[in-house]
Amino acid sequence: MATGRTHRPATRSRGIPEATVARLPLYLRALTALSERSVPTVSSEELAAAAGVNSAKLRKDFSYLGSYGTRGVGYDVEYLVYQISRELGLTQDWPVVIVGIGNLGAALANYGGFASRGFRVAALIDADPAMAGKPVAGIPVQHTDDLEKIITDNGVSIGVIATPAGAAQQVCDRLVAAGVTSILNFAPTVLSVPDGVDVRKVDLSIELQILAFHEQRKAGEEASGEAAVPAAVTREESTDQGPDGEHPAVMPA
Amino acid sequence: MATGRTHRPATRSRGIPEATVARLPLYLRALTALSERSVPTVSSEELAAAAGVNSAKLRKDFSYLGSYGTRGVGYDVEYLVYQISRELGLTQDWPVVIVGIGNLGAALANYGGFASRGFRVAALIDADPAMAGKPVAGIPVQHTDDLEKIITDNGVSIGVIATPAGAAQQVCDRLVAAGVTSILNFAPTVLSVPDGVDVRKVDLSIELQILAFHEQRKAGEEASGEAAVPAAVTREESTDQGPDGEHPAVMPA
DNA sequence: CGTTGTGAACGTCTTCACAGCA
């Protein structure tokens, strides 16, 4: 068990809302696609459709960044790409280390989506001595012993943990001690980090469990009068919900 | 561009809040760990710490499931494991197909976290004829041509898409047409699905971009009076935020 | 005229604080 809590008064100052930040990469991706097709301007309606959100939300999001649109016309694609990139900090280069080069770590190392944004895989690190020196995605794997030196030498501030759950906290502690202040955690563990360090987690099995929950709901209601939906096409995340009266009978074990 | 929108009035009926559903897997994992250590009961405070949330939130979450605790004592670990599993639909077996057996797909096939919950990898599917028959994680890869038959024969309702972005929508359409109603999408694309189909997406580069945003903020404020924090340990997601006055000067391209 | 930018209304999620119960 860890030490004291700092209570964190959630001083969300005059910054961009977290929900908006989480959508900026989506907009950026849609805009990049438009840019590649040499589309010069785009309306909030069109861009929203491409990003899978509704247009009011998109306009509100953009309003936090500034007034980058032209009334009656829309947004200049190139300009917006630049502004969002800058806001996200992607105009600079972020060296990243990946720790744990198993199946997942290797997949991450090979993933093209990193390099295309400002991320550069500076090093791959694994605890298995047999892996050392072997190239994965063209980058030689280095041993965990050298973790601190690798972080320092490369000025790494973002680390990706793709180790088994048991090793994750220890790796995390070492990353943080060496100067990493942002961590993307793929291991199914809750990481304890000092104040000022950001952790985001991606848990594959959690996503499936959430789907299972909704799937179960659907199955339980298939007989209900509901089938009258005209099979229209919506975008993403339907979170469909027919009427359901009660909790399914609470009976003690 | 897709067809009409159905507007979806967000009829979140008398169900469990989505935010709560998203945390149930976390509680379940923490509880499973306690169960393995044969801990009989746990307080909201302890369990909350183990799951990385605060205790008020946890109690509120559990209150949506029913009154499963004992005042003055806490929660019975085994009983809660059962109740949450049932609520999530994990007491039944969910056959899952993974489409796109590249680095990521292989990592997913090998991921132990699926089998341990109620998920069973029923089939691996890839478009590359050279992959056909080759076993990955002990399961022979099958060709995309047989997708519909595989779905039907195995009664699959949950599909995982780990293909390149370009193939994702097409694969999605075929999955849905064959009867899949829940999709976990790893491809960096917005999927269009009919009403009643759930899509959840995991985008590795988006998570990194969100980290970069916060990282940039930290760097911009390092000189501010702030360093006086007593290095206390908090849990997860600090979302640290020092004071920041202005948007960084809006200058046209 | 068409589209942005935004106040105001609304809904959802989190946190507080304490009554109620074992």
Added chain:
DNA sequence: TGCTGTGAAGACGTTCACAACG
């Protein structure tokens, strides 16, 4: 007494609807 369960308050996020403006 100690911990759960929950109303009430507050923060946050989304949507509406329209004024502002190129």
